[in-house]
Amino acid sequence: MKHLLSIDDVSKDEALAILNLATEMREVNTREVRKLPALNGKVVANLFFEDSTRTRISFEIAAKRLSADVVNFTAKGSSVSKGESLKDTVLTLEAMGVDAFVVRHHHSGAPQKIAASNWSKATIINGGDGTHEHPTQALLDALTMRVRLKGASDSGDLAGVRVLIVGDILHSRVARSNALLLRKLGAIVAFAGPSTLLPRTATTLVDEVYFNLDEALENSFDVVMMLRVQSERMNSSFVPNSVEYTALFGLTDERFENLGGKALIMHPGPMNRGLEIASKVADSDSSAISEQVSNGVAVRMAVLYRLLAQESK
Amino acid sequence: MKSIVIKNATLANGSVTDVLIDQGVVQQLGGSLKGDRVIKGDGLMLLAGFVDLHTHLREPGFEASETVLTGSKAAAVGGYTAIHAMANTNPVADNAAVVEQVHRLGVDAGYVEVRPIGAVTQGLEGNQLADLGLMNKSKAGVTVFSDDGKCVSDALVMRRALEYVKSFGGVIAQHAQEPSLTKNSTMNEGAKALKLGLTGWPAVAEAGIIARDVLLAEATGSRLHICHLSTAEAVDVVRWAKKRGINVTAEVTPHHLLLTEDAIGEYNTVYKVNPPLRTNTDVEAVRAAVADGTIDIVATDHAPHAAESKDCEWGEAAFGMTGLETAAAVVYTTLVKTGLIDWEKFQFIMSTKPAEIGGIAGHGRPIEAGSPANLVLFDPKHEVIVSGNTHSKSQNSPYIGMTLTGKVTHTIYNGRLTVTDGRLVELEGNNA
Incomplete structure (x- = not known):
């Protein structure tokens, strides 16, 4: 595998190899000296055309723990604001010698475009493109599920695990990548959300679709993943208002009580506490939200390692 | 202006005929017509x-x-x-x-x-x-x-x-x-x-x-x-x-x-x-x-x-x-x-x-004596793999690399050849 653009590019074996390598990286991250020399001399460029906290910092820490040199490019304050194209931005950085680009872009398909072009010979890692995919998020979510449901040393798949993803499916790159990866690993995946944000064609992506969250929650899910709902959705007639959204699709204290602690609660962040997820739920023992973030570093170390240190294999 | 005769072309109605073109106009349809320039129309469709x-x-x-x-x-x-x-x-x-x-x-x-x-x-x-x-x-x-x-x-x-x-x-x-x-x-x-x-x-x-x-x-x-x-x-x-x-x-x-x-x-x-x-x-x-x-x-x-x-x-x-x-x-x-x-x-x-x-006069007319000579000869047997070569200034053809059937061999605009044998005629000097 040269690039990581979409979960479509990742076979089940490859996904398990990344997860198992990430399990080793988790162990590295507990050591006193949390550093490996694997990518010594390599340059990883974080090419971020869209705001990000956790993904950018997570990739940066991951690359540094593997001893790579990291440069951070953000569109704000760069020549992009002078109208420089994606092509010229990539050509410029390529000319300075970059081994891998981690690309976060507001346009779906931007990392695919860079990989398919002759602008760069570097490895391209999709750090989230538009409303398309966010493959490393799906990998860290799968790792988090495996650790919590099967134990930290498990090396198997997620066969039979039932996962419900709730919210703005239409605009969620996290939902797409998770649906592809989790099903590849044997999980049963369902979407729930208002029908304006959950198109009829979503049945092509998952096993079950629910337009009523309470009905969905009756179907014994092992994992409930809440998605961020953006305030702009309220302003463009996707849903009437945030109060109604919370009442119908929020993981409220009451709904959480009804789950009886049987489901793992996840959220890719950033959260709107009190909107799609109640604060107490996010901070409960059932919540794996902080572990998702720390597993993110391990998974990105594993991805960088496989693509940059093992690529010649 | 030299006259053109297209020999044995097939019209849309299926009939096979010679067509004589002179002074920008279709002069005559029939057999054994003669002109200054002869185009073989065998197997080709002659259309408006x-x-x-x-x-x-x-x-x-x-x-x-x-x-x-x-x-x-x-x-x-x-x-x-x-x-x-x-x-x-x-x-x-x-x-x-x-x-x-x-x-x-x-x-x-x-x-x-x-x-x-x-x-x-x-x-x-x-x-x-x-x-x-x-x-x-x-x-x-x-x-x-x-x-x-x-x-x-x-x-x-x-x-x-x-x-x-x-x-x-x-x-x-x-x-x-x-x-x-x-x-x-x-x-x-x-x-x-x-x-x-x-x-x-x-x-x-x-x-x-x-x-x-x-x-x-x-x-x-x-x-x-x-x-x-x-x-x-x-x-x-x-x-x-x-x-x-x-x-x-x-x-x-x-x-x-x-x-x-x-x-x-x-x-x-x-x-x-x-x-x-x-x-x-x-x-x-x-x-x-x-x-x-x-x-x-x-x-x-x-x-x-x-x-x-x-x-x-x-x-x-x-x-x-x-x-x-x-x-x-x-x-x-x-x-x-x-x-x-x-x-x-x-x-x-x-x-x-x-x-x-x-609402454009002189085009799309039946091919008959007296019609303005705006015509095309099309070879329906010719298979073409579309290449990036184009007379357009731009390259954004969706068909590049695809195989299509049919090729325009000749185009006649106002009685003058603009395309002959599939190639563009450079008009400078030809306009007289």
Whole structure:
């Protein structure tokens, strides 16, 4: 595998190899000296055309723990604001010698475009493109599920695990990548959300679709993943208002009580506490939200390692 | 001017004949005719020169993509003898000066008749009517008006435009796209768009505007033309309107007859076009609609774009694809070769009817003594792998690498060869 653009590019074996390598990286991250020399001399460029906290910092820490040199490019304050194209931005950085680009872009398909072009010979890692995919998020979510449901040393798949993803499916790159990866690993995946944000064609992506969250929650899910709902959705007639959204699709204290602690609660962040997820739920023992973030570093170390240190294999 | 005789060519009605052309006119049909220059027509179809009702020539304003001259050359190679230049230039063709300039550039180029289309509204902004009457009275004699690229979405403006052009026999060519339903849309709405994370362009945005506009055409007694119809839903609306007796005509592009959204693959920007490529169901529906007369003509929507407008993110890429040079082969491959239509219908949708809608004299005429010699010879047995070589200034053909059947071997415009043996004739020095 040269690039990581979409979960479509990742076979089940490859996904398990990344997860198992990430399990080793988790162990590295507990050591006193949390550093490996694997990518010594390599340059990883974080090419971020869209705001990000956790993904950018997570990739940066991951690359540094593997001893790579990291440069951070953000569109704000760069020549992009002078109208420089994606092509010229990539050509410029390529000319300075970059081994891998981690690309976060507001346009779906931007990392695919860079990989398919002759602008760069570097490895391209999709750090989230538009409303398309966010493959490393799906990998860290799968790792988090495996650790919590099967134990930290498990090396198997997620066969039979039932996962419900709730919210703005239409605009969620996290939902797409998770649906592809989790099903590849044997999980049963369902979407729930208002029908304006959950198109009829979503049945092509998952096993079950629910337009009523309470009905969905009756179907014994092992994992409930809440998605961020953006305030702009309220302003463009996707849903009437945030109060109604919370009442119908929020993981409220009451709904959480009804789950009886049987489901793992996840959220890719950033959260709107009190909107799609109640604060107490996010901070409960059932919540794996902080572990998702720390597993993110391990998974990105594993991805960088496989693509940059093992690529010649 | 030397006379030309075409030997043993097959006409659309199936008859085989020689045709003598002199002084810009078809002089005689029959056997054993003689002329200064002889063209072997054995196995070739001799048809009325093609007429395109929907071409983007980009001049003035976007000469890096196309000029009237380069677009005219591409048209001639594609078998066209007349083309209609869309109004979305810079400045916009919303006044007599711009349409006269485009018309003049067409005459100077000399490869085809270039008929400017006037904008419906000033600056294509959809608010105030453009100088419709003055463009009609100008030397360009504009009769077709369109804000193509944008929909005349305001119902009152559309109503007024339809009413206004009626007095001088004009037609409004509507780009049917409800803008509120297609904000940020870049491909057909459906499972593929969901998978790629792209905002979908729903069929109802097209069919809804058409439904409104056919009723406006009925209410005003005016003539309406629908540009680049792309969905099965829109076909049904037009079929209903025609049955009701409403004066509406419709066009389909070659690419909507052949390609589906699957061609997009992983964000291949060559296939980004508006209206977007649809599904197999839609392709079958538009083909059937041509066959049953619901769709009247094929128009290319030839939309050249400079390389940098396509070599970028999908979301930043320009909409559009070239099509003048490949149109006849695509139409032959999808409609004639498949048995859906015969040669007379082919000639009708490529020449006769577009000439009638455009109100253009001297084109799309029956091939008989006295007709202006605007003709094309087409070889239906020739298989072509489409290459990137083109007379257009732009390279954004969706067919590069594909095998199509049929090739234009000769084009005759006003009695003069513009294409011979599949190659463009350089006109300098030949004009005398």
